[in-house]
Amino acid sequence: MNDATQKQVFSLMESVFGAPDGTVNLETTHDDVENWDSLNIINLMMSLEGAFGVSLDAEEAEQMLSTALVIDILESKGVE
Amino acid sequence: MDSDNHATIIQKARAYENEYSGTALPELMLLSSNTVDSLAPYLLLESVEQGYPLKPWVGPFNQFEQVLYDTGSAVWQKNLHGIWLHLRLEDVYPDLVEAYYREGPGAVRSTFDELLDRLDALITGFRERTSATLLVSNFHSPLRLSFNIFDANQDQGLVYLISELNRRLASLCTRSADTHVFDLAGLVERLGREAWDDPRLYYMARMGFSQRVLRPLANRLVRSFAAARRTSAKVLVFDLDNTLWGGVLGDDGIEGIKIGGDYPGNIFADIQRAALALRAQGYLLAIASKNDRELVLQAFQEHPDMLLKEDDFSSIHCHWEPKTISLPHIADELNLGLDSFVFIDDNPVERNMVRSALPDVRVMELPPEPWNYLAALLNFPGLDRPRLSSEDLQRADMYQQEAKRTRTRSQVSSMEEFLSGLEMKATVGTMNRTTEERIFQLINKTNQFNLTTRRHSLDTLRRFAQQDSAEVFWLRLVDRFGELGLIAVGIVIEEQPQIWGIDTFLMSCRVMNREIESSFLAYVTSQLRNRGAKELRGYYSPTKRNHIVRDFYSEQGFDAVENRASGERVFRLVLAETQVPVWAGFIEQTTRPNVRKFHA
Numbered sequence: 141m142n143d144a145t146q147k148q149v150f151s152l153m154e155s156v157f158g159a160p161d162g163t164v165n166l167e168t169t170h171d172d173v174e175n176w177d178s179l180n181i182i183n184l185m186m187s188l189e190g191a192f193g194v195s196l197d198a199e200e201a202e203q204m205l206s207t208a209l210v211i212d213i214l215e216s217k218g219v220e
Numbered sequence: 221m222d223s224d225n226h227a228t229i230i231q232k233a234r235a236y237e238n239e240y241s242g243t244a245l246p247e248l249m250l251l252s253s254n255t256v257d258s259l260a261p262y263l264l265l266e267s268v269e270q271g272y273p274l275k276p277w278v279g280p281f282n283q284f285e286q287v288l289y290d291t292g293s294a295v296w297q298k299n300l301h302g303i304w305l306h307l308r309l310e311d312v313y314p315d316l317v318e319a320y321y322r323e324g325p326g327a328v329r330s331t332f333d334e335l336l337d338r339l340d341a342l343i344t345g346f347r348e349r350t351s352a353t354l355l356v357s358n359f360h361s362p363l364r365l366s367f368n369i370f371d372a373n374q375d376q377g378l379v380y381l382i383s384e385l386n387r388r389l390a391s392l393c394t395r396s397a398d399t400h401v402f403d404l405a406g407l408v409e410r411l412g413r414e415a416w417d418d419p420r421l422y423y424m425a426r427m428g429f430s431q432r433v434l435r436p437l438a439n440r441l442v443r444s445f446a447a448a449r450r451t452s453a454k455v456l457v458f459d460l461d462n463t464l465w466g467g468v469l470g471d472d473g474i475e476g477i478k479i480g481g482d483y484p485g486n487i488f489a490d491i492q493r494a495a496l497a498l499r500a501q502g503y504l505l506a507i508a509s510k511n512d513r514e515l516v517l518q519a520f521q522e523h524p525d526m527l528l529k530e531d532d533f534s535s536i537h538c539h540w541e542p543k544t545i546s547l548p549h550i551a552d553e554l555n556l557g558l559d560s561f562v563f564i565d566d567n568p569v570e571r572n573m574v575r576s577a578l579p580d581v582r583v584m585e586l587p588p589e590p591w592n593y594l595a596a597l598l599n600f601p602g603l604d605r606p607r608l609s610s611e612d613l614q615r616a617d618m619y620q621q622e623a624k625r626t627r628t629r630s631q632v633s634s635m636e637e638f639l640s641g642l643e644m645k646a647t648v649g650t651m652n653r654t655t656e657e658r659i660f661q662l663i664n665k666t667n668q669f670n671l672t673t674r675r676h677s678l679d680t681l682r683r684f685a686q687q688d689s690a691e692v693f694w695l696r697l698v699d700r701f702g703e704l705g706l707i708a709v710g711i712v713i714e715e716q717p718q719i720w721g722i723d724t725f726l727m728s729c730r731v732m733n734r735e736i737e738s739s740f741l742a743y744v745t746s747q748l749r750n751r752g753a754k755e756l757r758g759y760y761s762p763t764k765r766n767h768i769v770r771d772f773y774s775e776q777g778f779d780a781v782e783n784r785a786s787g788e789r790v791f792r793l794v795l796a797e798t799q800v801p802v803w804a805g806f807i808e809q810t811t812r813p814n815v816r817k818f819h820a
Binding site: 190 | 225226230234420421425765
């Protein structure tokens with residue numbers, strides 16, 4: 141995934157979780173972010189689908205427990 | 221990023237939340253039988269954009285009566301302006317479509333009678349508790365019904381039974397003050413039944429609608445609340461050329477303007493019909509147009525397809541002066557304030573002039589295409605009027621007196637009555653092969669009602685189940701509405717001889733406030749007592765999400781004995797003492813025969 145897309149993913153996650161700008165990076169996991177809960181995973185899923193025109197299934201949503209995993213899933217859908 | 225991306229909406233809503241953090245905004249309580257948390261940011265955004273900022277508060281999922289009868293709840297301290305009661309047939313009666321085919325229309329009718337009684341009790345209860353506007357969603361048909369091509373072929377088909385239900389709901393709401401049907405079914409119809417649902421989100425998160433309907437749903441909800449709380453407009457001031465007819469009267473002459481007949485005259489005929497209908501509903505019509513007055517009056521009189529006539533207007537201002545002068549004149553003539561005026565003009569320059577010079581006037585934004593004018597007119601929030609207020613008040617008084625005299629047996633008026641009415645049946649037991657998978661899942665995903673949040677592996681759980689000095693208990697629940705499944709888990713470990721520690725105590729949030737938790741604790745306690753336990757120790761380990769159970773053990777009669785540096789709190793219950801948790805009488809208990817350890 142290129143840097144610009146990566147940045148877009150980070151800022152989208154910051155919006156969904158209400159995390160300050162610049163705090164989400166490649167190392168972030170659900171343990172580091174207060175609002176990374178099941179409700180916000182659904183919110184993240186809807187946001188990613190809208191932003192990247194992909195469709196995520198339930199299993200993929202459940203796996204979204206770190207930034208790295210989110211990016212892996214997007215890359216597997218062809219997001220560059 | 222796209223301006224209507226879900227994340228953008230969340231971010232904008234959060235910004236508004238901060239902006240209004242010092243203001244006591246009126247609050248809007250959402251009570252729903254499915255998950256509506258994702259709707260909250262859309263509501264905040266819509267409310268700010270519609271000029272009626274509201275703070276949404278999402279009540280506990282599927283707990284209508286619990287919220288109503290819990291007088292101590294913090295929600296009753298709020299500045300509530302609105303309550304949305306949203307029950308969905310699929311949630312309330314998961315078996316409805318199947319029951320219809322199995323048992324026929326009569327059975328469904330009595331189910332609906334029961335549902336209306338429940339809503340009646342809720343409406344009466346909320347009405348006694350608060351003056352907030354109540355909006356009650358009407359019912360759309362379950363998605364799976366729409367796959368049946370012949371249901372509408374039966375005169376007693378489920379489609380008709382549901383529309384009958386909606387009609388009865390409407391008359392129920394009419395009897396109660398400031399209580400209105402929220403026309404959810406109408407919105408579903410407008411947006412399309414299939415587009416409404418996202419089965420994936422429903423099965424994953426119990427969301428009753430797809431992401432793409434969140435915006436229009438929030439829009440309609442805010443509009444409905446705003447309409448009920450604010451005064452609607454009283455006067456519609458129209459421009460003429462290219463607004464009430466096509467073309468320019470001064471240039472094209474009476475024969476040349478487009479009204480009636482085929483395109484584009486048919487567009488303006490529909491606008492005139494809509495204006496006449498608004499007049500019939502009590503709105504005053506007026507004209508502010510840069511035109512020759514005599515020619516205009518002649519056009520109204522002589523054009524054969526003109527539907528509006530001179531007499532339909534309360535005031536006609538046709539001249540070449542600016543409209544910012546006409547409008548105050550009309551206001552003086554009618555003795556009404558400009559804040560009750562709506563201004564409708566196809567020319568954006570005129571609209572902007574009125575907007576900046578007369579900020580009290582509500583200016584209707586018209587799309588560039590005339591064929592979309594009608595939708596803009598009918599969709600305009602300033603014209604929403606739930607119902608006539610004087611009639612409303614009279615009916616409400618009558619209803620309230622009636623309600624005090626007779627309250628039918630099927631209505632409940634207290635938490636106890638509600639809970640007994642649920643006809644809950646619990647089965648309790650200890651973990652075995654058939655229950656271990658679900659127990660493992662609950663242990664690893666329950667965050668809120670979870671005292672210690674210890675995430676055990678399946679191997680550890682199996683070891684607990686096999687040891688004599690540990691046990692894994694569970695509880696399954698069924699109520700009159702259906703199966704809720706295995707929803708509570710308790711793990712106990714003998715820490716010292718005859719002293720048992722509660723390693724894990726958790727419950728699914730779906731069944732909070734039904735006294736399941738104290739009953740389950742009573743069961744665990746009695747099991748341990750049978751085993752010779754003298755003392756129980758309870759632990760509370762705080763996490764970011766489990767503050768609701770912070771005082772659970774104190775509420776259950778345990779003594780607080782220690783606050784550890786880690787934040788963990790330790791509680792103790794001496795079993796010889798009389799005050800131990802008791803099983804709630806209204807929950808029927810069945811015990812799964814214990815195959816292995818306890819009575820061996």
